[in-house]
Amino acid sequence: MKQVKPTNSKLIQKDRSRRVLAIVGDTQVGLWVVRSLARNGLEVHAITNTIHGQSAHSCYSTSSWLLDNNPSLPGFADEIIGLAQKLDVGSIMPVSEGFHNGLITLRDCLDAADIHLFSPSRECFDKATDKDYVHQLCLDLNIPVAKGMCLDELMEQGPESTLQYPLVLRTRKQNAGLGKVPVKAAYARNLDELLNWHKQFESFADNVLVQEYHPGAEEHVQILMHDGEMFMTGDYIGEHHMPLAGGVTVQRISCHHQDVIDDTVKLLKALNWQGIAGVQFHYDTDTGKYIFLEINPRFSGGLPTVVMAGFEAPFNLWQSHFEPERMRRTNYRLGLRTRILGGDANWFLGQLRRDELPPGQSHLGKIKAAMTILWNCGPWTKDDSFMLADPKPFFVDFKQMLKKLGARGHEIVN
Known part of the structure; x- marks a missing residue:
């Protein structure tokens, strides 16, 4: 393993339970996991994919590390447990599905070392990631599904x-x-x-x-289940995606649709879900009709929107194990728009190139596409990375954005 950010002794916590090893990767999602935890008084050690990982440059991370092994390699178990013991953390919080899958296998070893893993059980994880199983479950529960x-x-x-x-x-x-x-x-x-x-x-x-295929916008529900009940949710509509035909939501707006929330809770209760999940629907804003798409057993890609709108999902997840008696629901701001600047720039270029769209959708005209992206440069649209108190991750991301400008992302295969 390699340490890429020296340990900031000013952020060290005496209480071991308040030390978290966060496997966050390089993106804005991981950055907001670190920010949410650290702003609420936790000591956060970040594992990123590269030295360009945004969390490695955040003033909120106590230290940052690169692993030599990924979850598919035989040396992963010894390396991750060794680092957790070296840092004397009380818990591990992964972001990506691959790390969840690999760490769930190590749960017994982590429990023996008194390290809590913020991942669902193996049974819940496997069921939630089996689209065929969840599709049938939705039919049984009368949840609209394609x-x-x-x-x-x-x-x-x-x-x-x-x-x-x-x-x-x-x-x-x-x-x-x-x-x-x-x-x-x-x-x-x-x-x-x-x-x-x-x-x-x-x-x-x-x-x-x-x-x-059903028309509509992607609606994502970030939800925390605790003791068999919904603690809090934060949902948002994906306004821009890259690739245009279906990919990362590069611009979002927070919303609330109670029917969607009710079906999300119904579904996760049927799975006996505990912890965080991101549940995705297609929502037709004209008719209010929707269908279920999938469950992601992790933080959703729009976590920056969710946290900025008021749902401190990562910190609340930590609290659910270590101090559940102090958990408090907060107000969730509706109509908050955030975006990934580089992703939105590539969305604009995709509109100009006339990249493939989902069925039934049409491209914006060049002037309208340009006006849309310029309008969202105003203060009413937040950036996924920029924070005045923690500006460096944005500039690191901006440099990477320039290198990727014009990239088509995961193109539809010809």
Whole structure:
């Protein structure tokens, strides 16, 4: 392992339970995990992917580290447990799904070392990341969900009339060690396009979920479940994505739709969920109708929006184990807009290039696209990284943004 940020002795806490090893990667999501924990009096040691990780440059991180091993390598267990003991932390808080999956396997070892892991149980994790299982669970609970089936099953039944086009194709099990759809979502507007996708995905067609596409904006619900009940939620609508056809939400606005929240709670209660989750829907703002998409057993990509709007999800998650009696709900600000500056710049370029869009959507005109991105340079739109008290991560991110300007991200495969 390599230490990339010297330990700031001013941030050291005497109480071991207030020391957290946060595996946060390089993005804004991880940065706001660190900020949320540290601003509430915790000592946070960050693990990033590279020296350019935003948390490594935050004044809120006590130290920052790079690992030699990832969760798929045999040396990971010894390295992560060794670092946790070296720093004498009371808990580990991962962000990415891959680290959750790897650390859940080590839970017994971590418990033996008196280190709490902020990850769901193995049973809950595996169920939540199995889209086929959750799809059936939604049907059983009368939660609106798109009609669909596995790609191999669809091809056996006959794709000509089984489902209505357009269709969306997604990976069914992300962590099963099987082949994956190389994008967040692939679309088939007709039979020829579906057959083309089948040729590319035939070797792992049993791990591809095909569903009827429903229009609407992506709505994400960040939720904390505690003792079998919902503690607090923060939801937001994704306004801009990169790639345009479906990817990271690079601009968002906080919102609240009670029906969506109610179904989120119903679903997680059925899973006996404990801790944090990000639940995604498609929400039609014109009709108020929505369908369930997926559960992410982690902090959602829009965590900066959620925290800035008032839901201190990472700190509340820590409290749920170490000081549940002090947990307090806060007001959640609606209509707060935040964005990833570099991602939004690439969204604008994607509009100019006329990159592929989801079915039924149309590109903005060049002038309207330019006016949209310029309008959101005003103070009414917050930046995902910039904070006056902690400015360095923004400038680190800005340098990386310039290198990636014009990138198309995870393009739809031709």
